[in-house]
Structure formats: structure tokens, C-alpha cells
Amino acid sequence: MSSPPEDIRELLPFWANGTLTEEERAKVAAALAGSAELRADLAGIEALHRQMQAVPLPQGPGELGLARLMRVVDAEPRQSAPPRRQGGGRLAASVAVAAVLSSVLTLTLTRDRSGEGAVYEQASGEDLAATVTVTFRPEATEAAISALLRAKGLVIVDGPSAIGLYRIGLPYDLTAPEAASYLAAAAGVIATVDPVE
CATH class of the missing domain: 3.30.70.80 (Peptidase S8 propeptide/proteinase inhibitor I9)
Known part of the structure; x- marks a missing residue:
């Protein structure tokens, strides 16, 4: 006996909740009629569904609690954002100029003056064995x-x-x-x- 298709098995929780479309209900009903394995799975899902429905939901604070919370929120002083500083463009331009000057200085100092083409030398000097x-x-x-x-x-x-x-x-x-x-x-x-x- 072959096992029921997985897509039918995935629809069983929705069957238990009563949230299937008419087409899906017909498909699941036909599969349930022909499979004892699916009926057993559905029985377990329905038992779990009943247990979950029996658990009471926690009670919220109610309208009085909400009103109290809103009074606390309204009583807190509002903080405004700190004022923005002007002149950010000048700082960015200064940083960009400093970066370009640093690059030019680095290239100038590391250029090989002997004409052999070496661009840099390791700080540690010669290679290590x-x-x-x-x-x-x-x-x-x-x-x-x-x-x-x-x-x-x-x-x-x-x-x-x-x-x-x-x-x-x-x-x-x-x-x-x-x-x-x-x-x-x-x-x-x-x-x-x-x-x-």
C-alpha cells in the first residue's frame, strides 16, 4: 500500500481548522476515504486542535490599563533631536584633500630612484629564510x-x-x-x- 501524497498530508491541519477551499476540501475528503493512515493523522491533528482551543488566552490590561499607560506616555517630557551642525561639507572636503595628499606623498616616497622599477621595499628588509x-x-x-x-x-x-x-x-x-x-x-x-x- 502506498503512502498518501505529501500535499494532502500538508492540508490536514487546515481541514481541522475548517479553512480549506471547496476544491481542497473535496481533494482531502477523497484522500481520507481511501487511506486509514491519513484518517489516523487527522485524528491526532484534531485532538491537538481541541487541546489548543481549550487553553485560555491570557487577559490583557483592559481599557483601564491602556488608559493608565497612555497617561504615563503623555506625562513623559518629549525630547527633541539635537540641532544639526552646519559645515559638514567643509569637513568632508578637507578629509578628501588630506587623503589625496597622503596618496601622492606615499607614492613619492616609495618610488625607486635607481630606475630599476621597484616600487616598494618590505619594512622587514631582506626576505626571511x-x-x-x-x-x-x-x-x-x-x-x-x-x-x-x-x-x-x-x-x-x-x-x-x-x-x-x-x-x-x-x-x-x-x-x-x-x-x-x-x-x-x-x-x-x-x-x-x-x-x-
Whole structure:
């Protein structure tokens, strides 16, 4: 025995509510006549419908409550919007001019004067060969960290992570094991070292 079509099953709550069109009622009635499964589904839906109808609706505040609310609303002082400032166009024009001047200055300063065509240079200088992951001691000062890294040309390339890890970039003339050994020797600044390569 095949299962009744899903579109008929979807109409059953509307049958229980009495909100179907004549055409839909005829279609559902024909399907109900031929399917015990649909009749059982409808019986469950009708029982649920009766239970929901038996639950009393909560009472609102009534007319007296509404009148009281309106008195409170009318008694509150009305606040007006703050006055609009004039001259917003001048500020926007000033910002636009500053942005254009900043762009021109940046292009001028980063242009390669040697004629080789390079437009910019990385702030970290030369490319880095490998990295080492470290954590710094909480008591280490910024000056101590900076001095330690500069001495070997090391650069912080990432960090801190959520657990306090920093990734340190190495120049090409320094291997990861050499850098790890150098950093591990600075026990007053470095807590942990992990060469990554």
C-alpha cells in the first residue's frame, strides 16, 4: 500500500481548522476515504486542535490599563533631536584633500630612484629564510626583546597568538637551529623556543 501524497498530508491541519477551499476540501475528503493512515493523522491533528482551543488566552490590561499607560506616555517630557551642525561639507572636503595628499606623498616616497622599477621595499628588509616560534617571559621588557632580536637580524613576523606564541623570521645567513640555540640562551627574555623551518 502506498503512502498518501505529501500535499494532502500538508492540508490536514487546515481541514481541522475548517479553512480549506471547496476544491481542497473535496481533494482531502477523497484522500481520507481511501487511506486509514491519513484518517489516523487527522485524528491526532484534531485532538491537538481541541487541546489548543481549550487553553485560555491570557487577559490583557483592559481599557483601564491602556488608559493608565497612555497617561504615563503623555506625562513623559518629549525630547527633541539635537540641532544639526552646519559645515559638514567643509569637513568632508578637507578629509578628501588630506587623503589625496597622503596618496601622492606615499607614492613619492616609495618610488625607486635607481630606475630599476621597484616600487616598494618590505619594512622587514631582506626576505626571511625560516622561522622559529617563541614565547617571551612575562617580565621581559620591550627594550630587552628588541635588543635580543636586532643583534642577529631577527624579526617578529606573527604574534602573539591566543596562547602567547610569536613567530620569529630569520635572515638567510642564520639557520633555524642556530637561531633556536641563540634564543634559548637568552633565558631572561625567552620562555620557550621551537624551530619551525
